[in-house]
Each structure stands twice: as C-alpha cells, then as structure tokens.
Amino acid sequence: MTFSTFLLNAFYGFGLAMNMFIIAAGLNLIFGVLRVINFAHGMFYMFGAYIVFTVTKSWGMPFAVGVVASGLGLAVIALFIERFLLRRLYDKEHLMQLLFTFAIVLLMSDAAKMIWGTDQYSVGYPPALRGAARFGAVIVPQYLVFLCLLGPVLAIAMWLAVDRTRWGRIVRAATQDREMLAALGVNVPAVYAMVFVIGSALAGIGGALAAPRIALVPGMDATIINECFIIVIIGGLGHMWGSFLGALAFGFVVQFGTVFVPNWQDVLPYLLMLVVLLVRPWGLLGRPELSR
Template sequence: MLDPSFLFAQSLSGLTAAMFLFLIASGLSLVFGVLRVLNFAHGTFYMLGAYSAYQIVLWIGPGPGTFWVAALGAALGIAVLGGLIERLLFRHLYGKEELYHLLFTYALVLILSDAAKILWGTQQKSVSRPPGLAGAFTLFGVTVPYYNLFILLLGPAIALGFWFMLQRTRVGRFIRAAALDRETLGTLGVNVSGLYTGVFVLASFLGGLGGALVTPVRTIVPGMDTEIIVEAFVVVVIGGLGSFWGTFLGALIYGQVLSFGILLFPRFSIFSVFALMAAVLILRPWGLLGRPLK
C-alpha cells in the first residue's frame, strides 16, 4: 500500500512546509531571543508582506523578473515598517511586564489587519508562480514543482547565512551578547538600542519575505496573519523560544508530523502536531533546543 515514492512525496511536502515555517518562525524566535518580546504582530508582517508583493506585481505587470522584484520589494518595505514600529513604539516595552507586550502586540495585530482591509478589501488575492519556476519535474516517480525546489534550497541557505552572521561576524557576537546580558553590553560602549532596531528590522524582513514567497502557493486573505502566527508559535515552542537551530528543528518536525500524521489519523491531521507540542511542553517546557529561562 505505502509505496516508497508516496512516502518520498509526503516527506518532500513536509520539508517544503517546514522551510516556509522556518522563514516565518525564525523572525519570531529572534525577536524573543534578543528583545525578550513575544511579537504577536509577526504574523501580521507576514500578511502585509504577501499583500505588498501582490501590489507590486500589479504595479509592474507580468514579466520574468516581476515576482522577484516584488518579493524583495515587499520584504524591504516590511523591514522599514518594522524599523519604524520598533523606533517609535516597541522600545517603550522593553523590561516591562509580559502582559504589556501581549496587549501591545495584539493591538498592533488588530490595527494593521484593519489597515490591510481598508487598503486591499476583503476579496481573496492570488499571485502566479514566477514564469521560470512555473513547471515541475519528476524525481523517483514524484512530481516536484520547481517553485517547491526553490523553497527547499532557499530555507537551508537562509539558515546557514543566518548562522554564519550570528557566529562569525562582529554584529552577530553583539546580538548573541545582547540576548544574554543587555546591560553589560551597554556599559562596554555598544549601541544596544541601535542593535535592537537592527534585530527587529531583520526579523520584519524575514516575516515580510516569508509572506511574499508564500503568495505563489497560497491565497492572500484577511486572517492569514492569525493562522500563521499560531503555527509559527507551535514551531518555536517545540524548538525552544529564542533558539535558532531549535526553530529550524521545530519547523522540520512540524512539517513531517503534519505530512505523515494524516496517514495515521486522517480525520485529525492537526491533532498530531498539537499532541507533539503538548508532549514537549510537559517533558521539556523550554523546548527541544531551548534554554530554561532564569
């Protein structure tokens, strides 16, 4: 019954889903790891990235490079928006009670999603696959769309780039230091406030990019922000909040559990994922690769 090509197809689809989730969850995890704020509005950045990509495609019109310009433009636009939000609003939250973080970021979700509704209405929007990656090829009897292959390659590339930046560069060292002890870093003469803005901009960029890249395979609708934030949250809880490789691992596990879960419990596809999250929370509340909070 279960022939190998089918199992291969399921694992590939799980991997693709994992790469999308990683793109989005990594920003959420980064902001929490460094700024110690759980940014519920991260899913909204993802949604705005998707809408912006749609808008730019509409402006430029069809062409071979349109989608890529739109994706990059959308990600940069969301990065700028993130920067402004951090500079003007977010910074008043640092060191405050978590309840304020929750209230503020949730308010941001409501305001930004209403703004999106005013700008783009409630009708579903769709973006085509970029012409160069519209087709598909067959591998071991499995049809793999080129666009999925691109996502499969992009995910690890971004993960490695990220890791390199965090481990091998001066800025990366500061970011890691800021995650551990903000005050000491400040007394050493590092511009912590600028660093925080930078981290937030980077996370917003990733969220916006995730939203833009998802448009060829999903529909752009109001409410896509709250759907993704729940999934991203599950991923970071499994992997460990603030842990970079934990997020990657969490996304991989999420993708595979969802893909194969429907074989075990066809009627409860989402159950497997939440069962896993519950198990992780009971056995390792700080996540698979996370560190217990002091």
C-alpha cells in the same frame, strides 16, 4: 505506502517545514534578543504577501522584485513601530508587550482593509518555477523544490551571521546581558532596532514566498501565527537551529499525520507541542532558563 509515495510525502513535509521555518525564524530571532513575543508577526507575514501581490499584479514587476519589496516594506514598518512605540515598552512586563503587539495586529488589519479591501487575491508563480520537477517516479512542483533549497541556505546564512560575525557576537551578548553590553559602549537600542527590523523583514519575505502557493485573504495572519508559535516552542525559544528543527518536526508531523490519521490533522501539531513541553519544557534545543 510504497517507497515513492513515502519519498513524495517526505518531500512535501520538508517543503512545508522550510516554508514555515522562513517565517518562524524572524519571530524566534526577535524573541531571542528582545524578549518580546511579537503577536504581529503573522500580520507582517500577511503584509508581505499583499505587497508582493501589489508589486507583481498591479505594477507588473517580476516576482523577485516583489519579494525584495516585501522585505524592505516590512523593514520600514518595523523600524517605525520599534523606534516610536515598542522602544518604550522594553522595561514593562510581558503582558504590556503582548497587549501592545496585539494592538498592532488590530491596527494593521484595519489598515490592510483600507489599502487592499476585503477581496481575495492570487499571486502567480514566477515563470521559471511554474512547472513540475521529476525525480524518478516522484513528481513535485518546481516552486516547492526552490523553497526546499532556500530554507537551509537561509538557516546557514543566519547561523553564519549570528555565530561568525562581530555583529552576531553583539546580538548574542545582548541576549545575555544588555546592561553590561551598554556599559561596554555598545549602542544597545540600535542593536534592538536592527534585530526587530531584520526579524520583521523575514516575516515579510516569508509571506511573499508563500504567496504563489496560497489564496491571499484577510485573516491569513491568524493561522500562521499559531503555527509559528508551535514551531518556536518545540524548537526552543530564541534558538535558531531549534526553530529549524521545530519546523522540520512540524512539517513531517502535519504531512504524515494528515495522510495516516486524517481525523487528527488539527490536533497533531498541538499534541507534538504538548509532548515536547512535558518532556523538555525549554524545547528541543533550548536551554533551561536560569534565574538571573
């Protein structure tokens, strides 16, 4: 492998990682605060992609408008789900919550079939990012460069929001001890709703941003949710920089693994997860769960 092909593959691995991070970050945020494993996250991602299709292709609006619409659309759907359904299940055991989010998957997949049918769709690149970018001998799609820049920006923005603002302190407090937080006069249900809405909107935005690179088909939710779980587990459940690191590990392992050992492409991400689970069951950056 020459240095330029190495660089090329490293870049692609990073691009894949950032694409995945944007999606997995929302799942991770929701788990960190609500302690709910949201199986419907992949479905939210698919809805994001389909919404950007409708906005750009059917209504002829610019791609950026479509991305915003996907975020807002999923925020509305998430608010409805949290306010009227999920809120009743916070005190129930994990199995109930899992079954509930799985039911949401089934409902939304039927809804998607009713709204968009079963056709295959494609979303065009935004005109400014249609071509290729050249870095010396390395030629890469401009759109992937854009994703590579957006990922870290989003990570830093999330870190600032969670670590440096009053709202972020409340959210972190909610992960520690919700009863105490409520006793201090904070409206914990509102915090939960907000986190669920933001996490879901991130899934929608992730789907919208992924849409120009892939074919939109029913069932695209199923693969992505597995990959998101791998990333979140590798990084440490509920830890934001953990999922950033998890996404990087996932991206590089998939990219270089597929190049060097193509027959193992299916297994490698799971193998990675297995190794992490054996060595550090709480993930790369997570902390061992204390009994509370």
